[in-house]
Amino acid sequence: MYTLFLKIATRYLFKNKLYSLINILGLSIGVASFVLIMLYVDHENSYDTFEGSENVYRAYMDYQEGGKWVAGDANTYIVTGPTLKDEFPEIKDFLRFRYITGGLLLRGNQVFEHTKGSLADPSYFKIFHSQLKHGNVATALEEPYSIVLTEALAQKVFGSENPMGKSLKLMDSYSPIFTVTGILKENHRNTHIKNDFLISFSTFRAWEVFEGDWERTWTQNIYYTYFSIDPNTNTTLLQQKIKDFKIEALPYERHNIEPLEDIHLYSNKPYEAEANGSIQRVRFLFVIGVIIIVLSWLNYINLSTAKSLERAKETGVRKVAGAQKPQIVFQSLLESFLLNGIAVLLAIGIVFIALPSFNTFIGKDLSLGISNIDQMLPIFGLVCLGSLVSGLYPAFILSRYTPANTLKGKVNTSPVGLKVRKGLIVGQFFATIILLVGTLMVNKQILFLKDRPIGADLEQVVALHWQVLNLGLDSDSTLVQGIRAFKDELRNIPFVEKTATANTFPGGRYEDLGSSAGITFPNGTRDEKRITYNYSVSPTFFELMDFTFVAGGPFKETSRGYSNEIVMNEKFVQYMGISEMDEAIGKTVRFWEQDWTIAGILKDYHHFGLKTGIEPIILRYAPSSNNILVKLNQKAMASGGMEQAMVQIEGAWKKIFPESTFNYTFLDQNFEAQYKDDKTFGTAFQIFTVLSILIASMGLFGLTSYTVVRRKKEIGVRKVNGATIPQILALLNTDFVKWIGFAFVMAIPVSWYAMNQWLNGFAYKTSMSWWVFALSGFLALVIALVTVSWQSFKAAAQNPVESLRTE
Numbered sequence: 001m002y003t004l005f006l007k008i009a010t011r012y013l014f015k016n017k018l019y020s021l022i023n024i025l026g027l028s029i030g031v032a033s034f035v036l037i038m039l040y041v042d043h044e045n046s047y048d049t050f051e052g053s054e055n056v057y058r059a060y061m062d063y064q065e066g067g068k069w070v071a072g073d074a075n076t077y078i079v080t081g082p083t084l085k086d087e088f089p090e091i092k093d094f095l096r097f098r099y100i101t102g103g104l105l106l107r108g109n110q111v112f113e114h115t116k117g118s119l120a121d122p123s124y125f126k127i128f129h130s131q132l133k134h135g136n137v138a139t140a141l142e143e144p145y146s147i148v149l150t151e152a153l154a155q156k157v158f159g160s161e162n163p164m165g166k167s168l169k170l171m172d173s174y175s176p177i178f179t180v181t182g183i184l185k186e187n188h189r190n191t192h193i194k195n196d197f198l199i200s201f202s203t204f205r206a207w208e209v210f211e212g213d214w215e216r217t218w219t220q221n222i223y224y225t226y227f228s229i230d231p232n233t234n235t236t237l238l239q240q241k242i243k244d245f246k247i248e249a250l251p252y253e254r255h256n257i258e259p260l261e262d263i264h265l266y267s268n269k270p271y272e273a274e275a276n277g278s279i280q281r282v283r284f285l286f287v288i289g290v291i292i293i294v295l296s297w298l299n300y301i302n303l304s305t306a307k308s309l310e311r312a313k314e315t316g317v318r319k320v321a322g323a324q325k326p327q328i329v330f331q332s333l334l335e336s337f338l339l340n341g342i343a344v345l346l347a348i349g350i351v352f353i354a355l356p357s358f359n360t361f362i363g364k365d366l367s368l369g370i371s372n373i374d375q376m377l378p379i380f381g382l383v384c385l386g387s388l389v390s391g392l393y394p395a396f397i398l399s400r401y402t403p404a405n406t407l408k409g410k411v412n413t414s415p416v417g418l419k420v421r422k423g424l425i426v427g428q429f430f431a432t433i434i435l436l437v438g439t440l441m442v443n444k445q446i447l448f449l450k451d452r453p454i455g456a457d458l459e460q461v462v463a464l465h466w467q468v469l470n471l472g473l474d475s476d477s478t479l480v481q482g483i484r485a486f487k488d489e490l491r492n493i494p495f496v497e498k499t500a501t502a503n504t505f506p507g508g509r510y511e512d513l514g515s516s517a518g519i520t521f522p523n524g525t526r527d528e529k530r531i532t533y534n535y536s537v538s539p540t541f542f543e544l545m546d547f548t549f550v551a552g553g554p555f556k557e558t559s560r561g562y563s564n565e566i567v568m569n570e571k572f573v574q575y576m577g578i579s580e581m582d583e584a585i586g587k588t589v590r591f592w593e594q595d596w597t598i599a600g601i602l603k604d605y606h607h608f609g610l611k612t613g614i615e616p617i618i619l620r621y622a623p624s625s626n627n628i629l630v631k632l633n634q635k636a637m638a639s640g641g642m643e644q645a646m647v648q649i650e651g652a653w654k655k656i657f658p659e660s661t662f663n664y665t666f667l668d669q670n671f672e673a674q675y676k677d678d679k680t681f682g683t684a685f686q687i688f689t690v691l692s693i694l695i696a697s698m699g700l701f702g703l704t705s706y707t708v709v710r711r712k713k714e715i716g717v718r719k720v721n722g723a724t725i726p727q728i729l730a731l732l733n734t735d736f737v738k739w740i741g742f743a744f745v746m747a748i749p750v751s752w753y754a755m756n757q758w759l760n761g762f763a764y765k766t767s768m769s770w771w772v773f774a775l776s777g778f779l780a781l782v783i784a785l786v787t788v789s790w791q792s793f794k795a796a797a798q799n800p801v802e803s804l805r806t807e
Contacts (some may be wrong), residue, residue: 010338019303020339022303022698022701023299023300023303023304023339023343024339024342024343024346025698026296026299026300026694026695026698026699027296027297027299027300027339027340027343027344027347028343028344028346028347028350029292029296029347029350029691029694029695030292030293030295030296030297030299030347030691030695031293031296031343031344031347032346032347032348032350032351032354033289033292033293033688033691034289034290034292034293035347035348035351035368036351036354036355036358037285037286037288037289037292037688038286038289039355039366039367039368040282040285040362040364040366041282041285041286041289043190043364043366044264044265044277044282045265045282046190047190047191047192047261047263047264047265047277048189048190048191048192048260048261048263048264049190049261050128050129050187050189051129052129052228053129053260053261054259054261055228055229055230055231056127056128056226056227056228056229056259056260057226057227057229057235057257057258057259057260058074058224058225058226058227058257058258058259058260058263059076059080059081059084059225059226059227059242059255059256059257060072060073060074060075060076060255060256060257060258060267060269061073061075061076061221061253061254061255061256062243062253062254062255062256063252063253063530063531064252064253065530069243069254071256071269072253072269072270072531073221073269073270073271073515073531074224074267074269074270074271074272074273075221075222075223075224075271076221076223076224076225076255077217077218077219077220077221077223078096078098078213078216078217078220078223079217079218080096080223080225080255081094081095081096081121081223081225081227082094083247084227084242084245084255085227087245088238088241088242088245089230090229090230090233090238091227091228091229091230092227092228092229092230093123093126093127093227093228094121094123094127094225094226094227094228095120095121095123095124095127095128095225095226095227095228096119096120096121096201096223096224096225096226097118097119097120097193097195097223097224097226097273098118098119098201098204098222098223098224099116099117099118099222099273099511100117100118100119100170100171100199101511103115103116103117103467104170104171104172104467104469104661105153105157105168105169105170105197106168106169106170106171106172106173106175106469107157107158107166107167107168107169110157111469111661112153112156112157113467113661113663115153115196115197116194116195116196117147117170117195117196117197117198117199118193118195118198118199119198119199119200119201119203119204120141120195120198120199120200120201121141121201122138122140122141122142122200122201123228124141124198125137125140125141126228127226127228128226130184130185130187131184131185131187132148132182132183132184132185133151133183133184133185133186134162134163134164134182134183135148135164135181135182135183136182137182139181140181140182140200141181141182141198141199141200141201142200142202143181143200143202144200144202144203144205144206144207145176145177145178145179145199145200145203145206145207146178146179146181146182146199146200146202146203147168147178147179147180147181147197147198147199147200148180148181148182148183148184148197148198148199149163149180149182149183149184149196149197150183150184150186150195150196150197151183151184151185151186152186152196153196153197154180154183163180163183164180164181164182164183165179165180165181166179166180167179167180168180170199171209171467172467172468172469173469173659176206176207178199181200184198190264192263192264192272192273192274192276193224193273193274194273194274217249218247218249218250219249221515222271222511224273226260227257235257235259238257239256239257242254242255242256242257243255243256252517252530253517263276264276264277265277265278265279265282266279270510271510271511272510275677277677278677278761280757280758280761281677281681284438284681284685284754284758285681285684285688288435288684288685288688288689288692289688291431291434291435291692292688292691292692292695293386294386294431295428295431295432295692295695295696295699296695297386297389298424298427298428298699299428299695299696299698299699300336300339300340301424302424302425302699302700303698303699303701304336333388336388337388340384348368351368352368355367355368361680361683361684362680362684363676363680422735422739424699425699425700425736425739426739426742426743426746427743428695428696428699428700428743429696429700429739429740429743429744429780429784430743430746430747430750431692431696432689432692432693432696432743432780432783433743433744433747433751433776433777433780434747434750434751434754435685435688435689435692435693436689436693436775436776436779436780437747437751437752437755437772437773437776438685438689438751438754438755438758439682439685439686439689440772440775440776441755441758441759441766441768441772442678442681442682442685442758443682443686444766444769444772445678445759445762445765445766446675446678446679446682447766448764448765448766449610449675449678449762449764450672450675452610452764454506454605454606454610454671455547455548455603455604455605455606456506456545456546456547456605456606457545457546458506458507458545458667458668458671459668460631460632460634460637461505461544461545461629461630461631461632461666461667461668462629462630462632462646462649462664462665462666462667463502463505463627463628463629463664463665463666463667463670464627464628464629464630464649464653464662464663464664465626465627465663465664465665466653466657466660466661466662466663467660467661468482468657468659468660469659469660469661480623482656482657483501483623483628484623485656486628486652486653486656486657487499487628489652489655489656490630490649490652492652493645493648493649493652494633494636494640495632495633495636495637495640495644495645495648495649496630496631496632496633496645496649497631497632497633497634498540498543498544498630498631499540499544499628499629499630499631500537500538500540500541500543500544500545500628500629501537501538501541501622501623501625501627501628501629502535502536502537502538502541502625502626502627502629503535503536503537503622503625503626503627504535504626504627505545505627505629505667506545506605506606506607506667506671507607507609507667507670507671507673507674508607508670512535512626513533513534513535514533514534514535514536515531515532515533515534516531516532516533516534516591516592516618517530517531517532518591519532519589519590519591520589520590520591521576521577521589522576522578522584522587522588522589522598523577530575530616532572532575532615532616532617532618533607533615533616533617533618534566534617534618534619534620535617535619535620536619536620536621536622536625537619537620537621537622537625538557538621538622538623538625539554539555539556539557539621541554541619541629542554542567542600542602544629544631545629547602547603547605548602548603549600549601549602549603550570550581550601550602550603551581551582551584551585551600551601552567552582552584552585552598552599552600552601553599553600554567554599554600555567555599555600555621556599558621562621563621564594564595564596564597565596565597565598565599565621566589566596566597566598566599566618566619566620566621567598567599567600567601567602567618567619568584568598568601568602568616568617568618568619569601569602569603569604569605569614569616569617570601570602570603570604571604571614571615571616571617572616572617572618573601575616576589581601584598584601585598585599585600585601586598596618596620602619609671609674609675610762610763610764611674611675611761611762611763611764612763613763629667630649632645646664649664650662693783696783697783697784697787700736700784700787700788701787704736704787704788718731729789733785733788733789736784736785736788737781737784737785740777740780740781740784743780744776744777744780744781747776747777748773751773751776752768752773755768756768
């Protein structure tokens with residue numbers, strides 16, 4: 001009997017090719033989109049999850065501003081870990097990281113660039129549940145100058161050799177010898193803090209490069225601190241105790257803690273270890289994924305219901321022949337599972353084909369296979385459950401028909417059934433309009449960010465950064481002299497218009513900024529309540545960046561290589577309580593235990609991008625910095641090209657520093673990279689909105705088919721009585737227009753609230769324009785009318801004799 005049911009179901013799907021194709025296509029698109037989105041959502045939620053990760057917390061600093069505590073830096077102090085562990089017995093252990101700047105490993109004459117490492121306590125292996133492929137976790141990070149490499153870096157540096165006990169140097173050839181004491185086992189874990197190598201924290205007190213920091217305890221917060229908490233701890237109570245714990249050296253700061261597992265999606269503080277994700281973005285995409293797969297199920301229900309009228313007589317014959325209601329339901333469900341099964345298999349194929357492009361698009365390395373089958377089973381379980389539920393409604397509709405009425409052709413639509421179908425189509429376009437509003441608003445915000453002036457000219461500006469490998473003992477003076485010689489060489493290159501040096505630039509990293517607390521204002525008031533940022537530049541920096549001075553001017557070049565003059569932005573002057581910018585010129589502020597004279601006031605510019613507000617900032621004088629900025633000559637570039645310009649610039653650099661690395665960054669590209677995730681999110685929104693519209697249109701096609709079939713004879717009668725094609729079209733389309741209008745009214749407040757929440761993540765945001773909602777409603781109406789009118793016109797143009805012949 002079951003074999004017969006399967007044969008009937010298969011024959012029905014092949015007989016109704018258009019119906020089957022539309023359903024399979026709609027379901028496969030919905031399932032594939034849902035799976036891809038859920039792979040991304042699962043990836044984002046998997047950060048820093050491992051055995052015991054729920055008991056690991058990160059410390060960070062709160063700052064007092066305006067009488068309130070606000071979340072401050074992700075960094076803490078070198079003594080934060082041991083101090084809090086001694087104070088609170090709930091803390092079992094602590095772990096500190098300090099990033100090693102430079103990013104170079106040297107093995108003999110070989111240089112390995114773009115590596116990232118940290119000082120780390122021996123507790124790393126226990127707290128982060130990491131294992132060594134080679135080495136002993138108990139001793140690998142104990143002794144000074146011990147270094148542990150990842151498997152990937154060990155393979156890159158040593159190839160097939162056994163790396164254990166081998167020697168390496170860091171940053172330059174004058175580095176002390178580091179001994180490889182361990183190789184980290186690859187765990188393919190997603191983590192917010194990434195290292196290619198770890199150096200024993202005991203190296204801090206032994207290596208002279210850190211000598212200037214040895215005595216800094218509560219004055220330098222550049223360490224990431226993690227705690228292992230006793231599993232039985234009331235973490236809410238512990239957090240409050242930590243916040244209440246007073247440290248005399250930090251009157252306007254306090255410690256706070258946050259779960260390790262929350263950092264990637266919920267933390268967005270200055271000096272984060274990397275650019276974190278966004279829980280808001282993840283939630284939005286999750287909702288989109290749910291909308292798409294639900295739309296595909298609604299589409300299936302609509303089409304199945306439309307076809308149920310055509311199958312009413314078949315059902316009547318079956319019942320007369322002795323078929324029971326459960327058999328009718330089973331037959332319908334079998335057809336549903338067969339169709340959904342084909343769609344799911346096709347969807348999996350689509351996912352495998354689309355996944356490489358999807359990974360490139362979002363910048364992730366997602367996979368679908370045996371390794372993550374346990375994570376994907378709930379997703380496919382949900383798909384199967386949805387398929388069952390979506391198949392039940394049409395199945396019960398078919399089983400309800402009475403043989404007498406169906407065989408006489410008297411199949412009437414129940415008011416409840418009609419309301420359900422109306423509700424389904426309203427729900428489809430309710431979701432579609434929300435997605436259309438979201439797409440338009442995301443694009444509007446991205447264009448707003450792109451077009452908004454930032455107060456600096458980043459076009460044709462290149463930042464050159466490097467690592468000189470062999471400077472000798474007097475490295476500072478040698479570097480300064482070399483940079484001066486390099487600038488002289490640049491003057492002979494026709495592509496170069498201006499040069500300057502700077503520690504950082506607009507759109508640069510937080511870690512390249514200095515920070516200060518306890519600044520004494522010109523009126524003698526000492527402010528301990530706010531952390532302010534500063535960085536060093538050469539006097540030519542201001543002209544090169546095309547900054548505008550509202551008072552004073554840049555500090556002057558000095559032969560000493562030092563100046564106590566500073567330039568600050570308008571925000572800093574306002575922060576000091578000075579209303580007129582001119583009044584600040586010549587005044588003195590004090591920080592870092594010395595006096596600084598204000599030489600100029602810059603018009604506020606967006607150093608940190610447009611997602612955050614403008615911060616008070618100070619620019620100091622320095623003859624050499626981490627970056628050499630080069631403003632390229634536009635006319636020369638038009639004839640010679642960027643590639644030729646960079647070849648000549650690199651040649652000049654290698655002439656002065658032959659033993660060095662050479663890298664560069666274009667400032668405009670670097671600044672725009674801050675919005676890469678938002679642009680990707682916007683494009684994803686567009687793609688999935690188009691897919692949802694396609695699926696919703698299929699659903700509307702199904703309901704139109706149902707309406708045309710149900711009113712076929714009515715249309716024939718009206719035409720016989722003189723109704724024109726436009727009148728018939730108006731008759732059939734009016735209800736759909738009403739439903740779209742109702743969906744539009746429902747969607748306005750929901751979409752307004754959702755997009756307003758998303759825009760709150762930006763310090764500078766576009767307006768919620770009325771035309772966005774109007775255009776979304778109009779587009780939804782046009783899509784609906786185009787979909788409906790095709791079938792409506794076919795029905796209206798049909799010869800009425802054909803529709804009345806069956807009477």
